[in-house]
Amino acid sequence: MTVGPLTGGADFTGTAAEHVVTEVPTFRPEVSVGDARARMLGRHFDCACDIVVVDEDGRLQGLVSIERLLAADGAITVGELADHDPPTVTPGVDQEIAAWQAVQHAESSLAMVGPDGHFHGLIPPRRLLRVLLEEHDEDMARLGGYLQGSATARTAAEEPVRRRFAHRIPWLLLGLLGAMLSVGIVGSFEEQLAANVTLAFFLPGVVYMADAVGTQTEAVVVRGLSVGVSIRRLVRGEAITGLIIGAAMAVAFLPFALLFGDAQVALTASISLFAACSVASVLAMALPWLLNRLGQDPAFARDRWPRSYRTWCPSRCICSPR
Amino acid sequence: MTVGPLTGGADFTGTAAEHVVTEVPTFRPEVSVGDARARMLGRHFDCACDIVVVDEDGRLQGLVSIERLLAADGAITVGELADHDPPTVTPGVDQEIAAWQAVQHAESSLAMVGPDGHFHGLIPPRRLLRVLLEEHDEDMARLGGYLQGSATARTAAEEPVRRRFAHRIPWLLLGLLGAMLSVGIVGSFEEQLAANVTLAFFLPGVVYMADAVGTQTEAVVVRGLSVGVSIRRLVRGEAITGLIIGAAMAVAFLPFALLFGDAQVALTASISLFAACSVASVLAMALPWLLNRLGQDPAFARDRWPRSYRTWCPSRCICSPR
Structure with missing residues (x-):
C-alpha cells in the first residue's frame, strides 16, 4: 500500500x-x-x-x-x-x-x-x-505546554533552571491572560455569588474536571493527527464522547452537591459540570483545527489556548443565573 | 558504551x-x-x-x-x-x-x-x-489521563465512542473525587468567602494555572524517567523551576488583581498563585516518585492523582485567611 x-x-x-x-x-x-x-x-x-x-x-x-x-x-x-x-x-x-x-x-x-x-x-x-524519537518529544512538549526548543527528552529533563524557565514561561503567560479573563467573568457575577456563596465552592472542581476532560481529548487529537487520522473523524468521536462523559460526571456529582447546597445550587453545579466537560472536548480541538484549516502550524496552537478557553467556560457556566 | x-x-x-x-x-x-x-x-x-x-x-x-x-x-x-x-x-x-x-x-x-x-x-x-512507537503512545496516555488499553494512536483516535468512554472514565472518576474534596475545602472557608466574595473571583484562574504548571512538570518527568534521567535530578530542577515560575506569575498577576479587590485581597490572590504554582510542580512528581520508591508501576499513579492534589491545593491557598 x-x-x-x-x-x-x-x-x-x-x-x-x-x-x-x-x-x-x-x-x-x-x-x-x-x-x-x-x-x-x-x-x-x-x-x-x-x-x-x-x-x-x-x-x-x-x-x-x-x-x-x-x-x-x-x-x-x-x-x-x-x-x-x-x-x-x-x-x-x-x-x-x-x-x-x-x-x-x-x-x-x-x-x-x-x-x-x-x-x-x-x-x-x-x-x-530518529523521526519517531523526535516526534515523541515534540508531542510531549505540545501536550505539556512548553517550547519545542526543550523538546529533547534529556534536554528538557536535565537543562539548567534558567532555560527551563525560558522554555515554559511563554505559554504560561498566555495562560495567565486566560486566567485573568476568568477573573473578569466570575467578577461579573458578583451579585449572584454574594447572594449564594455556596456557588463558589464548586468553582475549582468544575475547572479542574473541564481541564482533565480537555487534556484527554488533546492527547488523542495530537496523536491521531500525527498518524494521519482525519480531523473530521476526530471531532465527531470526541464531541460525542465529551457529551457522554459530561453527563456521567454530572449524574455522579449531583448527590454529592446536594450535601452542600439546596436543590437549585446542586443542580446548577451539576449542569455546569456537564456543560464544562462536554464543551471542553470541543474547545480542546477548536484552535488546532482552525489553524489546520488555515494551513498554519498547529504546534503554536497547542495546549495553553484551548486550556484558557476551558477556564473561562466553567466560570461562565457556574456563575450564570439559571 | x-x-x-x-x-x-x-x-x-x-x-x-x-x-x-x-x-x-x-x-x-x-x-x-x-x-x-x-x-x-x-x-x-x-x-x-x-x-x-x-x-x-x-x-x-x-x-x-x-x-x-x-x-x-x-x-x-x-x-x-x-x-x-x-x-x-x-x-x-x-x-x-x-x-x-x-x-x-x-x-x-x-x-x-x-x-x-x-x-x-x-x-x-x-x-x-516498535518499542519507540509503543512508548510514545504509552506516554501520551499517561499524560492525557486515559487507560493504556487505548494507547495505540490509531485505536485511541478511531475507536467507537463506547470504548473511548470506558478508557477515560476511570481516571475521571478518581479526578471527580479530587474535585469533591475541593468542594469540601472551599466550603470550610464559607465565612471568609461570604465576608469577601471577591476572593471567589480568583479561584478558577489559580486552579487553572496550577494545573498548567503541573502539566509541564509531568511531561518533563514522564519523558525524563523514560530515557533514564534520575528522579533525584528531576525533583531538584523542577522544584526550583516551580518556585521561580510561581513567583513570576504572582508578580505579573498582582497589578491585575488590584483592579478587582483591595490590597489585601489582591495580595491574597497573588500569594495563592505563587503557592499553587510552586507546589504544583512538586506535587506533580510526588506520587510517581513514591510509587517508584516502593517499586510499583508509576503508570497507575500518573496524572489524575497529582492533578487532584493540585485542585485541592489552590482551593486551600486562596481561601485561607491570611
Missing part, C-alpha cells in the same frame, strides 16, 4: 523526503539472487537492509530483505523473492506517518515512490528511529 | 531482553571480510543489518554494519573493520532507554551483552521502531 500526501493536519512536521537515501542496491526482477549478491560486493550503499526490485521504467516492483537475500538459493530471481506489496510513501508524506507505516508492517526500511510509482529511494531504519 | 540496568524508575516498561534475536551473523576478529561474506550465504538470520565480532570467549569485540561489510576489501579482517565501541545494553535495561541509545548513536540495531561482556544477541531495527 502507498500512503499519499497527508490530509488531516500532520503537515506541520518534516516530510518523508528529508530522510530518503538513494544509494541502495537496486535490481531488475529477472536478476538472479546469486548475481545480485555478487554485484553488491565492493559497492558503497547508504542502506543495504533491503534490496529494491524495479522494472525497466524504474517503477518499484518489490523489496527483498537482506536476510531473505542471504538465505535464498542463488539460482532464483530477486523478482520471485520479493515482497511485492511493501509499505511505501510518497515524498510529501509526513515523516511520522511514514515511520508509523514501517512499524505497522514490521519493516526495517521504507520505500519512497513518486505518484507515478517510480522508485525514489529508501528511508533507512536509523532515520525512522 | 554500555547502559546498565536502569535507575530512576523507568522499570515500569518492558526490558530490552524481550526484543533480542540471537540468529545473527557472528565472527571472530581474525576472519576475513571475504570469508565472512561467503559464510553468510544460505543461512537464515533474524537480523543481518549488523555483523557481530566476538572473541573466543564469546565477548563482544565490535559491530560491522552490512553496508561496511559489503563495501570492504575482501582481504581485510572483520576485526579491522569493526566499530569497537558500539552502543550496547544489558538484558535488564528498559526497552525505551535501549531504543534511545540506538538513536543517539545513529545505529540500526543494538547489541545486548551480559554484565561480563558476553554477547547475547541483537535488537533489530524493526523491534526498536
